[in-house]
Amino acid sequence: MYDFLRKRHCVRGHEYTPANTYVMKSGHRQCKTCKRALNRRDRDLSVNPPLRRKVQFNGRTQTITEWARELGINRTTLFFRFNNGWSIERALTTPPPDAGQEEG
Numbered sequence: 001m002y003d004f005l006r007k008r009h010c011v012r013g014h015e016y017t018p019a020n021t022y023v024m025k026s027g028h029r030q031c032k033t034c035k036r037a038l039n040r041r042d043r044d045l046s047v048n049p050p051l052r053r054k055v056q057f058n059g060r061t062q063t064i065t066e067w068a069r070e071l072g073i074n075r076t077t078l079f080f081r082f083n084n085g086w087s088i089e090r091a092l093t094t095p096p097p098d099a100g101q102e103e104g
């Protein structure tokens with residue numbers, strides 16, 4: 001029996017519909033939904049600094065988490081700033097936003 005007929009879902013449970021199936025030269029099928037998710041994750045990693053990324057500032061190197069703790073800025077806020085292309089200096093020296101005030 002053909003593999004195609006035997007397995008109807010990928011390992012993550014997405015259905016192998018013709019539209020959702022990518023067939024490689026080797027004959028193996030790949031779920032397009034998973035493939036897309038993988039590509040997106042790779043792209044995100046190149047943009048979003050991973051949790052352990054070290055940031056050098058004022059002659060010291062710490063992770064973003066450590067800077068957040070030291071500066072009293074929400075870690076999520078710092079990640080948000082880096083993800084939006086803020087410079088290290090601006091991200092670390094801008095005071096935390098007041099409650100209810102939009103950042104940007």
Ligand SMILES: [Zn+2]
Binds near residue numbers: 012013034
């Ligand atoms: Zn899948």
